[in-house]
Amino acid sequence: MVDEPANTCDIDELRELFLFEGLTDDQLRRLCARATVSTLPAGPLCREGDPATHFYVLLDGEISLSKHSGDRIIDMWTTSQRGAYCGAWSAFLLDDDVRYELNASLTRPSRLLMLDATTLGTFLHTEFPMATHLLVGHSHGRAHAGRIIGPHERLVQLGQLTAGLTHELNNPAAAAVRAAAALRTRIAETRHRRAETGADPALLELHDRFAEAAAKPTDLTTGQKTHLEEALGEWLDARGVTDAWEHAATFAEAGLDIDWMERLSASGCGETTAALRDAVRSLSSTVETELLLTEIADATKRISVLVDQVKQYSQLDRAPFDVTDVHRLLDSTLAMLSHRLGSGVTVVRDFDNGLPAVPCYPAELNQVWTNLINNALDAMPTGVLTVRTRRERDTARIEVCDTGSGIPDDVLPRVFDPFFTTKPFGEGAGLGLDIAVRIVDRHGGSLWVESVPGDTRFITTLPLTARPR
Incomplete structure (x- = not known):
């Protein structure tokens, strides 16, 4: 983007x-002395996540704002309202790491008042000290509230979404299980009625x-x-x-071996090649x-199990506070993250x-396990994920372990800091471990x-006796 010659403020x-x-006129003059007025062509103005270096005020033209989701x-x-503004909204923080919160583009050639973010921040602190203190306090308070309240709001939304979904899934799954059992009975009855039409009783x-x-499960391996x-x-x-x-x-899939074939041969149903052929074809169909x-x-029962795990994970049927088996919480979290457990990751449940039940807020602990397990999987595309529990006097000790490359020494002290992340912009807000610490605390x-x-x-x-605060 190439600026045209600057205009006068x-x-x-x-x-x-x-x-x-x-x-006042004096304030406007000081502001104008530090500002630039430029006419810019249509196109990008600033990009979300980049360092917020400028504050823009629309004098003529049109601005479009967007955000990544x-x-x-x-x-x-x-x-196209004159005076609309965008860019370094948080310049009053005077923070080197303030970033653009939105994408801004000009939809047509536009004339803009441009202020350096540091200049604007200093101007605000100098000219409006009390208002700036209020803005800074509000900004930090809003960020703090978002870290605390945001996860709870997401859990409420998750509960509302999954409550109807689990109900709708569970009903047809249970119906399919009943239908499969009834169909098996009807097929057996049909076979028995064939005896009335002169079918060979030995073959029946x-x-x-x-x-x-x-119908019985077999424990044979693929090789067997x-x-x-x-x-x-x-x-x-x-x-x-x-x-x-x-x-x-x-026959092999059902675990029926040579002894079963010999039993067929000895029954008299396979005295001739033709009779044996017909009997084998008929039995194979059964x-x-x-x-x-x-x-x-099995598939429909698995659906029911998954529905139960979703309910356990989101704690739809529980009071906010409960005394809970922490192993069930860990299992349900692993089930929810099973899509991330590729063939290269081995899960060990130690x-x-x-270990006795833990007094806790189950849904909140599931959020802790989700953050820790997700981080472990991010650290190792292949390796061993170990989830270990032990009792240590009056506490439950839960470890989430990975065999990745480890955390560098210079990063280790900061991993629980809010907004600290080693992930690229847009892939992590740096709040997962901060939230986990707050929940555990x-x-x-x-x-x-x-x-x-x-x-x-x-x-x-986690304490085994004390009620969470």
């Missing part, structure tokens, strides 16, 4: 703008036994199933069964049906099963970090 023009109402840019405001008995075996499939395929192929390997895969029913039932506990390369531990201790 006119105090008579400034008097017409609402922003400068009430300033995730990976989107949200349009906030567009105006085998259908029932094969179905019962297929592969070996079993090969053995079954060879057995069936040697006896002239058509599609032997397809049937073998179905087994496949049972496997599909089991898969449906839980002390003798509210519970009368402590949170600290110990770190060496390959072993970083965020350690939380």
Whole structure:
């Protein structure tokens, strides 16, 4: 962006703008002496997150403001009102790290009054000391309130959002579980009715036994199933069964081995190759049906489990304060973050099963675990995430450990400072650990970090007897 030749600042023009109402002629002259009036082409004016170096007042033209939200840019405001301002709004803080809070662009060539942020901040402190003190206090107070109240408001919003969602998900999931069980019963009844039409009773008995075996979970590993499939395929192929390997895969998935095939052969249902072929095809269909029913039932039960974990995580069914099993809170948090646990991350739950329930605000502790586990995963794309609990006298000790590169010594003392972050702009506000410390402190506990390369531990201790404040 190339500025056109600067224009002269006119105090008579400034008097017409609402922003400068009430300033004396002497104040306007001093302000004008330090200001620049420029006509700029359409295009970007300042970018959110960059150091706030200038304060801009619109004299003629049009300004558009926007703000980042995730990976989107949200349009906030567009105006052509003379006297509208943007840029270094917080210049009164006289802080070297003040940054632009919004994106600003000119939608057409515009004439602007431009003030250096330090000049404006010094002017405000000199000319309006009491007002500036009030502004600084309000700014810091608003930031402090946002750090404390913001997480609670997000939890309320999460509760409102998930309350309806979990209800809607749980009902059809439970209905699907019931339907799968009822369908399994109806299929069995259909098989039994075939006996009335002259079907072989021995084969019907085998259908029932094969179905019962297929409905039970198997603990075979993938390698064991592969070996079993090969053995079954060879057995069936040697006896002239058509599609032997397809049937073998179905039987192996259900954990039905050669003994079951021998049982079929000895039942009299496979005295001829044709009879054996028909019996295998029929039994394979029954087994496949049972496997599909089991898969449906398991999947729908898993949905119900996930719904319960969401409710546990957001504490929808709990009073704000409760005496809670901290292991359930940790498990629910890990479940909520499962999308971040890639194949390169191994999770180790080293839980002390003798640890008593903890008096706490469960939803707030889930926020602590979320921040700590998220930070651990950010520190190591691959490695071991260990969540450990122990009892130490009258406290519960909870450790979130990662095997990342560790926290540098010069950074370690600052990790709990508000707004401190090592992440790029837009990826972290530097408030996660500050909020976690405040929550743990509210519970009368402590949170600290110990770190060496390959072993970083965020350690939380919580009282087992004292009621949180």
